[in-house]
Amino acid sequence: DQQVKQNSPSLSVQEGRISILNCDYTNSMFDYFLWYKKYPAEGPTFLISISSIKDKNEDGRFTVFLNKSAKHLSLHIVPSQPGDSAVYFCAASRSGNQGGKLIFGQGTELSVKP
Amino acid sequence: GAGVSQSPSNKVTEKGKDVELRCDPISGHTALYWYRQSLGQGLEFLIYFQGNSAPDKSGLPSDRFSAERTGGSVSTLTIQRTQQEDSAVYLCASSLSTYEQYFGPGTRLTVT
Numbered sequence: 580d581q582q583v584k585q586n587s588p589s590l591s592v593q594e595g596r597i598s599i600l601n602c603d604y605t606n607s608m609f610d611y612f613l614w615y616k617k618y619p620a621e622g623p624t625f626l627i628s629i630s631s632i633k634d635k636n637e638d639g640r641f642t643v644f645l646n647k648s649a650k651h652l653s654l655h656i657v658p659s660q661p662g663d664s665a666v667y668f669c670a671a672s673r674s675g676n677q678g679g680k681l682i683f684g685q686g687t688e689l690s691v692k693p
Numbered sequence: 694g695a696g697v698s699q700s701p702s703n704k705v706t707e708k709g710k711d712v713e714l715r716c717d718p719i720s721g722h723t724a725l726y727w728y729r730q731s732l733g734q735g736l737e738f739l740i741y742f743q744g745n746s747a748p749d750k751s752g753l754p755s756d757r758f759s760a761e762r763t764g765g766s767v768s769t770l771t772i773q774r775t776q777q778e779d780s781a782v783y784l785c786a787s788s789l790s791t792y793e794q795y796f797g798p799g800t801r802l803t804v805t
Contacts, residue, residue, distance in 0.1 A: 583735075611792050622697070622784055622796030623736070668735060672792055679724055679792055680749065683736040 582606045583671050585684035592691055598656040600687050602669035605650065609671035613681065614643060614654045617666045626667075627654070659691045695719065697797035699785050705803045706775055714770045714800045718787030725768050726794060727760055729781040736784065742768065775804045 584603045592598045600614075610631040615623035629636040629643045629652070636643050642655045656663055666688045670681040698717045706712050718725050727739040738752040742762040753759070757775075762768040772779055782801050786794035 585735075613792065615796075620798070622786075622798050625793050625795065628792065670736075679743070679788060679794065680726065680738045680741050680752070681728075681736070681794065682738065683728075685733075685735040 581685075582609075583669060583682050583684040585667075585669060585687050587687050588685070589688045589690070592659050592689070594661055594691055594693050595658045598654075598659045598663065598689055598691065600654040600656075600667050600669075600689065602652045602654075602684050603650060604652075604671050606671070606673075606682075607650065608673050609682075610674055611672045612643070612645060612652050613670045613672070614641075615668045615670060615683075616663075617668060617686070623668060656689075659689075661691050661693050664689055664691050697785055697787055697795055699783075699797040699800050701800060702798065703801045703803075705805060708777060708804055709774055711771065711773045712775055712802065714772075714783050714785075714802070716768045716770070716785030716787075716797060718766065718768070718785070719795055720766075722787035722789050722795070723765070724788045724794075725762055726786045726788075727768070727770050728784045728786065730784060730799075731781040739770070739783075772802075775802075777804045780804045 613628040614626040617623040627641045645652045666686045668686045670683045700715045725742045728736040740760045741749040757773045760770045782799040784799045786796045788794040
């Protein structure tokens with residue numbers, strides 16, 4: 580079963596506008612969520628994370644929102660820049676005896692057009 | 694400092710052959726993970742090593758897959774009797790905490 584889902588395989592936005600990437604999860608035991616960015620032929624790079632005790636975390640142009648009741652998180656990028664064009668993966672993790680393994684969504688390919 | 698490195702970057706092998714993929718984690722990172730990304734899919738967890746604890750092998754898709762981590766550092770993922778469905782990018786990650794993982798560039802495996 581797909582415990583973490585990114586239902587939009589692609590997103591296209593204009594430079595300077597806001598990009599909103601969405602992610603849904605089904606397992607209420609997840610307590611830590613991360614966003615990774617991936618360029619072609621490279622490994623994913625960590626972008627931003629949020630603990631389940633928070634509903635928002637901001638880092639520069641990137642903000643992650645968590646809605647636990649809806650089991651939904653989103654990544655906002657504002658303003659979007661052409662260099663942000665990449666595949667974005669959300670990931671979730673459980674503390675405790677599950678270790679640090681991450682469960683990833685399928686990814687959303689963001690294209691920021693100049 | 695140096696990031697996670699993986700070798701080879703690309704591997705083409707014939708169906709039925711064995712392959713070994715190598716991962717050098719960031720120095721001092723106690724946790725090491727293997728994932729794979731098949732075409733058009735997300736990253737799929739394979740195996741996780743944490744310090745001297747027994748590895749979490751719950752993601753390995755079959756007994757043809759195995760991994761070891763020597764001296765708490767370098768790890769090798771071995772796939773025996775490769776099949777075409779094993780074709781994927783195999784990614785290694787390491788971490789100091791249990792959450793933020795740092796990934797290598799991956800090994801692209803093609804089984805012909």
